[in-house]
Amino acid sequence: MTEVIKRNGKRQSEEFKREKLHQSVHAACLSVRSPDGEAQQTADTISMVVRNWVDQKPSVTSSDIRRVAANALETFHPEAAYLYQTHEMVV
Amino acid sequence: MLLIEKRDSTKNQTNMTDLTAFIIIAFSALIHASFQLSISMLTLLSSHTIGRKRSARRLFTLTSSFSFGVVLMTILLLSLFAQIINTFIVSSGESLLVWTIGCGLLTGVGVAVWVFYYRKQLGISLWIPRGFARFLSTRTKRTHQSSEAFTLGLGSVVAELLFIIAPLTIAAIALTYLSIGNQLLGIGLYGFISLTPLLFITLSINGGTSISRIQKWREANKGFLQFAAGSGLVVLGFYIYVEEVITQSVMAAARSL
Numbered sequence: 001m002t003e004v005i006k007r008n009g010k011r012q013s014e015e016f017k018r019e020k021l022h023q024s025v026h027a028a029c030l031s032v033r034s035p036d037g038e039a040q041q042t043a044d045t046i047s048m049v050v051r052n053w054v055d056q057k058p059s060v061t062s063s064d065i066r067r068v069a070a071n072a073l074e075t076f077h078p079e080a081a082y083l084y085q086t087h088e089m090v091v
Numbered sequence: 092m093l094l095i096e097k098r099d100s101t102k103n104q105t106n107m108t109d110l111t112a113f114i115i116i117a118f119s120a121l122i123h124a125s126f127q128l129s130i131s132m133l134t135l136l137s138s139h140t141i142g143r144k145r146s147a148r149r150l151f152t153l154t155s156s157f158s159f160g161v162v163l164m165t166i167l168l169l170s171l172f173a174q175i176i177n178t179f180i181v182s183s184g185e186s187l188l189v190w191t192i193g194c195g196l197l198t199g200v201g202v203a204v205w206v207f208y209y210r211k212q213l214g215i216s217l218w219i220p221r222g223f224a225r226f227l228s229t230r231t232k233r234t235h236q237s238s239e240a241f242t243l244g245l246g247s248v249v250a251e252l253l254f255i256i257a258p259l260t261i262a263a264i265a266l267t268y269l270s271i272g273n274q275l276l277g278i279g280l281y282g283f284i285s286l287t288p289l290l291f292i293t294l295s296i297n298g299g300t301s302i303s304r305i306q307k308w309r310e311a312n313k314g315f316l317q318f319a320a321g322s323g324l325v326v327l328g329f330y331i332y333v334e335e336v337i338t339q340s341v342m343a344a345a346r347s348l
Contacts, residue, residue, distance in 0.1 A: 026142075027139075027142030027143065028142065030141055030142045030143075030144060031138040031139075031141045031142040031302055031303075032301045032302060032303045033141070033299065033301055036144070079301060079303040079304075080303070082303045082306070082307060083138065083302065083303045083306065085213070085214075086213060086214040086215070086306065086310070087138075088214075088228075089210075089212065089213060089214025089215065089216045090131050090134065090135050090214065090215060090216070090228070090306070091128065091131050091132060091135065091216065091217065091219070091224045091227050091228050091231070
């Protein structure tokens with residue numbers, strides 16, 4: 001089981017949840033007006049890539065997960081990747 | 092809305108015409124329009140609404156309510172500033188003092204915008220306290236009802252007060268030179284011009300434009316927008332200093348000879 005250390009270590013670490021990542025990637029794809037089926041497929045692929053990466057580590061940070069997911073998303077859906085990457089830097 | 096008595100321009104030793112006052116109001120509103128916090132929050136709100144598979148109608152309701160909140164708070168603040176300036180400063184006959192304070196504010200905020208407005212990192216983060224920015228982001232993400240969107244619109248204007256205070260103050264001073272009917276027109280003009288980018292973004296998003304396209308454009312042009320807003324403030328400050336402070340002082344000195 002891989003432990004996810006939250007941002008700044010302020011919140012308690014938790015187990016990696018594939019569904020959580022899937023949901024955020026899916027939402028990013030929908031936000032750039034991708035059809036639902038395509039968004040679902042992209043989110044499945046990205047979640048799998050990140051899952052495989054996470055499985056090799058004993059612990060990762062939430063920022064690492066975001067970075068790896070954004071890099072993978074860049075290949076499949078650059079527009080969604082941009083939104084996903086800059087999501088926390090809007091305000 | 093507070094309507095204030097038109098000032099006697101002869102008594103206050105100024106030659107400001109209605110046209111000049113309207114130009115100052117319009118230019119101030121244009122500078123106000125170049126500030127970005129409300130636009131950032133609108134795009135974030137839209138992005139979450141679309142991402143949650145909400146209907147196009149819901150998206151329209153939320154974005155319109157947000158924009159309405161922004162314009163209402165802008166108009167209320169402008170009216171409040173005009174009332175305060177008229178009651179406490181201008182009625183005492185110190186028009187030179189009030190314009191000088193306005194010029195100082197414009198120049199100071201203009202330089203601050205040049206230096207600070209955007210954070211130097213990826214994305215379009217603005218120079219507002221991080222805790223406050225996180226609060227605004229979280230609130231925006233949790234907005235589901237139009238009443239919440241409306242309140243968020245009101246709050247976004249207050250959150251950016253540090254920067255918009257300069258154009259608001261100058262427009263408010265110019266308003267005190269207009270007749271009551273023209274004051275309403277001036278307030279409407281300011282509200283409309285300052286809302287234009289928000290209206291444009293609202294229509295674009297509801298018309299199907301991709302949010303990432305809008306964000307990429309904003310990020311690519313953030314340096315220019317920052318420079319334009321800062322320069323606009325400094326230029327307006329310089330114009331008002333020459334027109335309303337130096338010219339009036341020289342005229343007053345000539346009259347006393």
